[in-house]
Amino acid sequence: MTTVKVLLADDHILVRAGLRALLERERDFEIVGEADDGREAIRLVKELNPHVVLMDISMPGLNGLEAVERIRIDFPDVLVIILSASSDEEFVTQALRSGASGYLIKGGSPSELHVAIKAVMKGETYLSPVVSKQVIRDYLGRVTHRSDLYDLLTQRQREILQLIGEGHSSKEIASILKLSAKTVDRHRAELMDRLDVHDVAGLTRFAIKNKLVTLG
Numbered sequence: 001m002t003t004v005k006v007l008l009a010d011d012h013i014l015v016r017a018g019l020r021a022l023l024e025r026e027r028d029f030e031i032v033g034e035a036d037d038g039r040e041a042i043r044l045v046k047e048l049n050p051h052v053v054l055m056d057i058s059m060p061g062l063n064g065l066e067a068v069e070r071i072r073i074d075f076p077d078v079l080v081i082i083l084s085a086s087s088d089e090e091f092v093t094q095a096l097r098s099g100a101s102g103y104l105i106k107g108g109s110p111s112e113l114h115v116a117i118k119a120v121m122k123g124e125t126y127l128s129p130v131v132s133k134q135v136i137r138d139y140l141g142r143v144t145h146r147s148d149l150y151d152l153l154t155q156r157q158r159e160i161l162q163l164i165g166e167g168h169s170s171k172e173i174a175s176i177l178k179l180s181a182k183t184v185d186r187h188r189a190e191l192m193d194r195l196d197v198h199d200v201a202g203l204t205r206f207a208i209k210n211k212l213v214t215l216g
Contacts, residue, residue, distance in 0.1 A: 003027070003028060003029065003030050004028055004030070004051045004052060004117060004118075005032045005048070005050040005052070006023060006029055006030065006031055006032065006050055006051070006053075006054060006117070007031075007033050007034070007035065007041065007044055007045060007048060007050040007052070007053045007054070008020065008031060008033070008034045008054050009034075009036075009037075009038070009040075009041035009054065009056060009064070009067070010054070010056035010083065011037060011056060011058075012056075015056070015106075016036075019113070020034075022113055023113065023114075026114065028114075029114075029117070032050050033047075033050070036059070037060055037061040037062055038059050038062030038063055038064060038066055039062045041053060041055060041067050041071075042062075042067055042070055042074075045071055045075050046075070051078070051079065052078070052079045052081060052121065053068075053080045053081070054083055054104075054113075054117075055068055055080050055082055055083060055100075056082075056083050056084075057082050057083065057084040057095065058084075064083075064095075065082075065094055065098045066098075068082065068095070068100050069098045069099060071099075072099030072205065073201065073204055073205065073208070076208060079101040080099065080100050081100065081101060081102035081103070081116055081120060081126065082095040082100045082102065082104065083104050083106055084103065084104075084106065085105070085106045085107065087130045091103075092127065099205060101120040102116050102119065102120050102125060102127065103126070103127050103131060104126070104128055105130055105131070108128050108129075108130075112128065116128075153191070156177075156187065157187060157190065157194075158212065160177070160184060160187045160191065161191055161203060161206070161207050161212055162207055164200060164203050164207065165212055166207075167204075170185055188200075188203070
């Protein structure tokens with residue numbers, strides 16, 4: 001098995017030390033770096049190219065949820081597992097919406113850490129057992145619903161969604177498609193309403209998920 005490169009992101013030194021000690025017991029894992037806030041985590045992801053980031057949900061400067069959104073957009077091959085002391089449904093849902101591959105409760109057993117990393121490396125979504133089954137059902141329902149919604153988009157909406165995903169502004173999209181900027185803005189507003197997303201970052205994630213954007 002290929003050694004899994006792991007980046008630790010937590011603002012508590014003792015927590016990072018504990019995570020490092022647990023993972024370094026096995027040859028399957030290599031700790032490539034440590035960050036104490038979200039911005040440093042993003043910088044180190046770019047610099048160190050880890051396979052997995054263990055990301056604390058609450059950090060100063062830039063929290064874990066914001067950081068995972070940026071990582072999943074800019075570095076889609078990097079997997080992020082959110083670490084939290086809370087099993088609150090809202091936190092779990094927000095983490096999954098942000099693009100996390102897993103949600104790990106800090107009070108779990110040490111062996112769960114290894115299980116979670118190996119699970120996400122196989123393409124699975126890992127949630128700590130204490131997370132309610134209803135959260136999992138709701139999440140899976142939203143994933144299916146959003147994928148189905150793609151089939152309901154018009155050809156023009158898909159064109160605009162792809163260009164948004166590629167980072168083009170409304171003015172640039174208008175020039176490419178020979179439309180007015182006002183028309184492009186209207187299409188963008190309709191996309192947000194239909195897909196139930198509320199910002200350009202959400203549209204970009206949807207475009208990436210549905211393979212409208214070629215990365216790398």
